[in-house]
Amino acid sequence: MLTESLAISAVLFTIGVVGVLIRRNAIIVFMCVELMLNAVNLTFVAFSRHYGFAGQVFVIFVMTVAAAEAAVGLAIVIANFRHRQTVDLQNINLLRG
Amino acid sequence: MPHPLDGTAAEYVWAIPVLPLLGFVINGALSLISAGHPGPADPSAHDDHSSSLRDSSHGDAEANAQDHGNDHGHASAPRFGGLVSLVGPAVVAASFALAVAIFIAMLGTHADTPFVQRTFPWLTGVCDHSDNLGCLAIDWSWQIDRLSMLMVLVITGVGTLIHIFSVGYMREDPGYARYFAYLNLFVFFMLVLVLGASYPVLFVGWEGVGLCSYLLIGFWFSDKANADAGKKAFIVNRIGDFGLLMAMFMIFANMGTLDFGGVFANASSLGAGSPLVTTICLFIFLGCVGKSAQIPLYVWLPDAMAGPTPVSALIHAATMVTAGVYLVARSSALFVLAPAASLTVCVIGALTALFAATIGLKQWDIKKVLAYSTVSQLGYMFVGVGAQAYVAGMFHLVTHAFFKALLFLGAGSVIYAMHAAYHETHNHDDAQDMRNMGGLRQYMPWTWILMWIATLAIAGIPPFAGFFSKDEILGTVFARAHDSALAEAHWFGIPGNIVLYACYACGLAAALLTAIYMTRLMLYTFHGKSRTGEAEQKHLREAPWVMTGPLVVLGVLSLVGGFLNVPSLLGGVLPTETLAQWLGPSVSVAPGAAEASSSQEIGLILVAVAIAIVGIAIAVVRLKPDALKPTREPQPAETEVERVLEHKYYVDELYDATIVRPLVWFSRSILWKGVDGLIDGTVNFAAWIWRGLAVIGSAIQDGQVGVYAWILVAGVIVVLGAFSLTY
Numbered sequence: 001m002l003t004e005s006l007a008i009s010a011v012l013f014t015i016g017v018v019g020v021l022i023r024r025n026a027i028i029v030f031m032c033v034e035l036m037l038n039a040v041n042l043t044f045v046a047f048s049r050h051y052g053f054a055g056q057v058f059v060i061f062v063m064t065v066a067a068a069e070a071a072v073g074l075a076i077v078i079a080n081f082r083h084r085q086t087v088d089l090q091n092i093n094l095l096r097g
Numbered sequence: 098m099p100h101p102l103d104g105t106a107a108e109y110v111w112a113i114p115v116l117p118l119l120g121f122v123i124n125g126a127l128s129l130i131s132a133g134h135p136g137p138a139d140p141s142a143h144d145d146h147s148s149s150l151r152d153s154s155h156g157d158a159e160a161n162a163q164d165h166g167n168d169h170g171h172a173s174a175p176r177f178g179g180l181v182s183l184v185g186p187a188v189v190a191a192s193f194a195l196a197v198a199i200f201i202a203m204l205g206t207h208a209d210t211p212f213v214q215r216t217f218p219w220l221t222g223v224c225d226h227s228d229n230l231g232c233l234a235i236d237w238s239w240q241i242d243r244l245s246m247l248m249v250l251v252i253t254g255v256g257t258l259i260h261i262f263s264v265g266y267m268r269e270d271p272g273y274a275r276y277f278a279y280l281n282l283f284v285f286f287m288l289v290l291v292l293g294a295s296y297p298v299l300f301v302g303w304e305g306v307g308l309c310s311y312l313l314i315g316f317w318f319s320d321k322a323n324a325d326a327g328k329k330a331f332i333v334n335r336i337g338d339f340g341l342l343m344a345m346f347m348i349f350a351n352m353g354t355l356d357f358g359g360v361f362a363n364a365s366s367l368g369a370g371s372p373l374v375t376t377i378c379l380f381i382f383l384g385c386v387g388k389s390a391q392i393p394l395y396v397w398l399p400d401a402m403a404g405p406t407p408v409s410a411l412i413h414a415a416t417m418v419t420a421g422v423y424l425v426a427r428s429s430a431l432f433v434l435a436p437a438a439s440l441t442v443c444v445i446g447a448l449t450a451l452f453a454a455t456i457g458l459k460q461w462d463i464k465k466v467l468a469y470s471t472v473s474q475l476g477y478m479f480v481g482v483g484a485q486a487y488v489a490g491m492f493h494l495v496t497h498a499f500f501k502a503l504l505f506l507g508a509g510s511v512i513y514a515m516h517a518a519y520h521e522t523h524n525h526d527d528a529q530d531m532r533n534m535g536g537l538r539q540y541m542p543w544t545w546i547l548m549w550i551a552t553l554a555i556a557g558i559p560p561f562a563g564f565f566s567k568d569e570i571l572g573t574v575f576a577r578a579h580d581s582a583l584a585e586a587h588w589f590g591i592p593g594n595i596v597l598y599a600c601y602a603c604g605l606a607a608a609l610l611t612a613i614y615m616t617r618l619m620l621y622t623f624h625g626k627s628r629t630g631e632a633e634q635k636h637l638r639e640a641p642w643v644m645t646g647p648l649v650v651l652g653v654l655s656l657v658g659g660f661l662n663v664p665s666l667l668g669g670v671l672p673t674e675t676l677a678q679w680l681g682p683s684v685s686v687a688p689g690a691a692e693a694s695s696s697q698e699i700g701l702i703l704v705a706v707a708i709a710i711v712g713i714a715i716a717v718v719r720l721k722p723d724a725l726k727p728t729r730e731p732q733p734a735e736t737e738v739e740r741v742l743e744h745k746y747y748v749d750e751l752y753d754a755t756i757v758r759p760l761v762w763f764s765r766s767i768l769w770k771g772v773d774g775l776i777d778g779t780v781n782f783a784a785w786i787w788r789g790l791a792v793i794g795s796a797i798q799d800g801q802v803g804v805y806a807w808i809l810v811a812g813v814i815v816v817l818g819a820f821s822l823t824y
Contacts (some may be wrong), residue, residue: 008393029802093800 013039026077026087030070031068037066102212102241105202108212110239113192113199113249114288120281124181129178132470178273185277186260187362189284193253200246209682211242211358213294220297235355240294244683247491247676248291248423255415256284258647262506263407265644266513276316276405287416291423295356296345299424303341303388306417307334313412314404325357325433326403333397337387341424344380369434372813378438380429382445385421389475391449396530396749398472402464402491406512411465412506414471415498419675422478422494426487427484429685436586436822439483440596443574444588446479447603451748454610458617459742462529462727463508465661466618470555471501473607477570482602485583485687486573488662488677493570495561495676496658500554503651507548510640510648511622514541518629518636526630526729531618533727536627540637543645547652552619554655556612559711564706565659572664572701579697582689603706612712617720666698734771 012035019032041059048055081087102108193530222233241249260280267276274463286305293299307330315327349355351373352363367374385391390398401413412418425432425442432439452474457469474497481490514537515528526533539546554561555566578597586593626636639645661678737744744750763809797804 017810021810024803031480052440092802 002050003045006041006093007048009039012042015019024089026080026089026092030073030077034066037062054076060065100212101206101208102199102202105206106198107202107212107241108214110193110199110212110241110292111216113195113253114239114292114746115296116188116192117281117284117288120184121278121285123184124274124278124281126276127177128272131274139311139544143306154447176266176274181274181277181795182264182268185281186257186264188281189253189260190257192284192288193250193257195244196249196253199241200250202248203243205239208245211240211294213242213358214239233349233655235295235297236799237298238294238356240357241292241688242683243679243681244423244491245288245291245428247495249288252284252287252416254705255502255651256287256411257500258650259411259415259502259506262410262509262644262647263405264643266407266509267405267564270405272316273662277314279309279312279316280408280411281314282601283412283417287420290420294358296341296360297347297355299427300341300345303384303420304338305725306339306412306420307331309389310334310412310417311402313408314401316404316408323403326397326400330397330401333394334387336386340380340383340387340736344384345376347380348375355425361428364430364434367434369433370436371434374431375435377439377679378428378435379441380789381424381428381431381439382442382471385424385442385479386445387421388424389418389421389479390472391421391445391479392452395449395453395472396752399465399468399745400516402462402468406464406505407510408508409468410502412545413468414501414505418471418475419478419494419498422482422490423473425479425482426491426684429482429485432482433485433685433771435690436583436593437588439583440586440593442479442482443600444596445482446476446481446483447475447600447607449473449474450480450607451610452476453602454607454614456742458610459739460524461477461531461533461743462527463511463531463622464505464529466531466540466614467501467508469503470504470611470614473611474555475499477567480574480604481570483691484570484574484577484597485581485685486570486577487684488680489566489569491572491680492662492676493563493566493683495661496554496566496655499553499562499651499654499658503547503551503648503655506644506648507544507551510541510544511537513628513640513644514637517638518633521636522630522632524630524633526727530728531621532725533628533630533729533731534622535625535629535722535725536623537637538623540634541623541639543639544648546622547648549619550652551655552615555615555767556713557608557705557768558713560656560659562655562658564709565662565664568702569599569662569664571608571705572698573702574604574699576692577687577690580690581687583687585689599666603702608705609708609712611710613716616716618714620716620720621725625725626792628725628727664698666695666702708799757809 016032016034016036016039020029023029023032041062044055044059044062058072063091077087080092084091129336215238217237218234220233220235226684260277263276263280267273270276283306286309288300290299290306293302311327311331314330315324316322318327329455345355348360351367352360354360364374367377387394398413398418402409404413432442441782453469453476457466457473460466460469474493476496478490481487481493511534512528515534518524519526519528550561554563557564557587559565574597578594578601584592584594584597588596627637629637660671663673665673667673741747756820797808
């Protein structure tokens, strides 16, 4: 049971990583980040079956942080969209060194 | 231990140098206050040529070009002129008065040990008692003894006269206050030099007079030639100062003290004739060679004539350049232990006396003749002190101060008159070239008579001052060659008596040449018909009395100065050997020296006088002042010998080719381009690497979140990979 859970978690995480790397739409990148977080959550839950419930506590934390992150992140994306009429990451380079 | 001079005027010895220092502060402040007004520091004020006495003939072209567009007389007298004229000479005169008071106190108490006055601890070193040497603990002390008293009287006495002369000579110069500030500072340092009670204090004065010499030679520094002459004097003197420093180090390393009292009392511990004491003496003499312009470091002195003429009189004839003679006499306790060093002094002095005299034969610039004459006479003094005849050397120093100051001030008077005449007629011929003079006797009778007195004095005609002193030097050298410890010593394998006889012969030859070139100067300047020009002759007149007055005083001194030390042979009603008795306790006595017998002495005097008369006669018979052509007309062709002499044996060119140019080449190509280039290259290469890395770094940080993400992931993979490989 653990093996399968970890395998699904790994697949989900990889999809998230690849999505962050190759997609240019900020909303999709954002969703991929959430996907990665949830892959990690799955891992925590899977391990908690064997090693106690500390993992489940962590999941609650991660979900809280993810919710906060989503609120801030989406606000930034919306603000940027109002400013530039785009959510394409290639057009957002204000932090160029 | 109480000293006989305690409680007398000698307690105020510190005030002798401090008074001129005060004058320097006041005049310097006045100079700075008036600096906002046109002065040499201000390039727009170059029109001062119209009134001030820039005696340089070089580089005047651009000044002349400006001059033509200007009316003369617009350069107003410098600000605070009256106050400066008062303070400048007064402080030196006050020093002189104080010196006379101390002199009288010394006469009254018969003090024959030095009176030392400690003021404050100056140089104190960390002590190491593991060796037998003392600590470095040098007080700033003044010392007055008979030798320094003599020097102080000459410096302040002649100095006062020259300061008064300067009031007339420099009155119109925009840098008037600055000039007197420098002149006062010079007197201060010169007094520090002779009143210091230890070598380091003397060295402060020694360096200080060098500094003032630099400042005053380059006084009219807007002409590059003048500024270069100042630098040349300074740099050449540095070579000599190195010698003096080395001597001080060696003295301290071996004796643990630098106070005159301590060093001379224990001088014999160095060992008579030992290589150590000889080396110390030679290093001291190297310092003297630089300061007193002897071969091979004499080259700065003729160039120093770029300064105002009173400066030439005070610094480059009467006082500063004699510091070397003073130093040898002061260190006589060391020199009597080192016969080889003494003979070296003698030989260098004799060669310089002869060499400079030959150059003096063919110079046209009136000041250059006097400059080479000074070098030559300084050579005489070194012959004297080199032969361990310290009294004779100091005697010639004193009489030379009188007649050479007179000659220079007389020349200054002539230049002043010539310059004024040329100024009236807007002529720009060289006011210092003797070819432009002639017949000045009828225009300036006072200067003419006084300069003849000085000429006869320097030529050695009795009873003028130079006769006694020069005769005493030559006579003593001859006697020393005959029988003394020096005559038995060896100099590079040559017996001392042969060296001394050779020096005597050089001295005689130089005396002949001296008589010739001085008579030549007088004939060309004052006799014959005037070559100055029709229009100018109307404007030639004697200088004002503020300038002629000091000349008269110096004329009297040149006339009677010799009676300071009349040889016992000639004494009848006159007191004899006064100076010798006075200086006796201050200088060492040459070991094993015999006096010349009376018949010998009479013979030597007759020879010396005959030589002088022959020299004057040769000049009068052979030289035809009327055949000279002024510089504005084409000059007759010269023979080879004349050309070599006129170009001073091409020594400047030789030094330039062998020392200056290789040094400049080495500095430029090795030190600047090579060593500097290597260091610069290393530093720049390091900077270049970091700049390259920075370019890469800034290119990565392009603001694209995608790129950051890729790098982040790559980093994570690397870290994970590293972990998995490790565990």
